[in-house]
Amino acid sequence: MSNDEDWYQRYLDMQNEYDYENTTDASYVQSKPVQLCSKESLNNFGATIIPVFYYVNFLLSYLGNGLVLFIIYKYEELKSVTNIFLLNLVLxxxxxxxxxxxWATYHMSEWIFGLALCKIVSSAYFIGFYSSILFLTLMTFDRYLAVVHAVAAAKSRKRAYAIIASMVVWCISIIASIKELVLKNVSENQFSGLMCDESGYPDSTMARWRLVTYYQQFLLFFLLPLFMVMYCYISITIRILSTRMKEKCRAIKLIFVIIFTFFACWTPYNIVILLRAIQISNPGEGVSMCSEEESLDYALYMTRNIAYLYCCISPVFYTFVGKKFQSHFRRLMAKNIPCLKRHVSLNSQSTRTTSQKTPHSTYEY
Structure with missing residues (x-):
């Protein structure tokens, strides 16, 4: 081998050694190890428990809301503000x-309904969820106006006001859910099969949109409604205590139950939402990150279904505490179950007598 060839060989050896040292350097390959969290136990939990929750919520919602819808159609007219709001809440x-x-079918297997239904069902899910919260808040505010500002509200609480307010609620809910139409896609996962999730964009974009969703949920659809519900019902309680209403104790108890139920159902879910947002903003590392993520996923599954259950049964809760709807329900039962006719008639007569003796019918919950 000539000197030139020997020199060239030594140069190649040195270059290969230099390249090897740099490419095997940990900082050259990656800044830190990538931790992949196992979701097997969580997926098994979701496949067995979550569909049961969803089907129970679905049945309760259709039975309860369907009954309220039927009573409105059968015995009420859509001329009052309360009935218009109630109809929109039911819808x-x-x-x-x-x-x-x-979603129950999706949790049990995979997404089998195609891209169009992935976007439509996701949008309907959030539009219904957000509008339900806002209509509950709107009904509370309307009740506050009718009780605390009865004279001024008598002039402003017209049918047009109810229709416009309902349209505003639907518009806000649709705008808040528009990202589902844009971001939801059907993708295939080698472990889970076809998935309907947010995909098609960089991970950083997905993370930012998840943060927007979580903070939107916590601030706009929890804190604001909670403060309004608390303020309105505390004001209504003070107003009732200042009157000579004979059934004020019953009304105050019902107000307490409404506030407590709203707070108990919604607070755990939204606390988990806030923790998820904090986790995305400040991700952990290693085993602790996986443990925290798994715990929050379990908590999200459970608290979310409690909140959803409240959405499904709220129309029944808000209507059947009222004497008028109780009377309609008795009439409906007496008509379809003859053996209850005499007992129901006596109760209805007693209710009418009590109502005649109560001068402030607005306060009757």
Whole structure:
């Protein structure tokens, strides 16, 4: 081998050694190890428990909301503000519940309904969910106006006001859910099969949109409604205590039950939502990250279904505490179950007598 060839060989050896040292350097390959969290136990939990929750919510929602809808159609007219809001609340809950069988099937196997239904069902799910919360808040505010500002509200609480307010609620809910139409796609996972999830964009974009969704949920659809519900019902309680209403104790108890139920159902879910947002903003590392993520996923599954259950049964809760709807329900039962006719008639007569003796019918919950 000539000197030139020997020199060239030594140069190649040195270059290969230099390349090897740089490519095997940990900082050259990656800044830190990638931790992949196992989701097997969580997926098994979701496949067995979540479909049961969803089907129960679906059945309760259709039975309860369907009954309220039938009573409104049979015995009421859509001239009052309360009935217009109640009808919209029922429709929003039915829209939300209609998506639950799709998600139950998805949790049990994979997404088998195609791209179009992936986007439509996801949008319907969130539109119904958001509008249900807002209509509950709107009904509470309307009740506050009718009780605390009865004289001024008598002039402003017209049918046009109810229709416009309902349209505003639907518009806000649709705008808040528009990202589902854009981001939802059907993708194939080698372990889970076909998935209906947010995909097709960089991970950083997905993370930012998840943060927007979580903070939107916590601030706009939890804190704001909670403060309004608390303020309105505390004001109504103070107003009732200042009157000579004979059944004020019953009304105050019902107000307490409404506030407590709203707070108990919604707070755990939204606390988990806030923790998920914090986790995305400040991700952990290693085993602790996987443990925290798994714990939050389990908590999200459980608390979310409690919140969803409240959405499904809320129309029944808000209507059948009222004497008028109780009377309608008795009439309906007496008509379809003859053996209850005499007992129901006596109760209805007693209710009418009590109502005549109560001067402030607005306060009767």
């Amino acid at each position: 929003s809950n039915i829209l939300f519940a209609s998506s639950l069988p799709f």
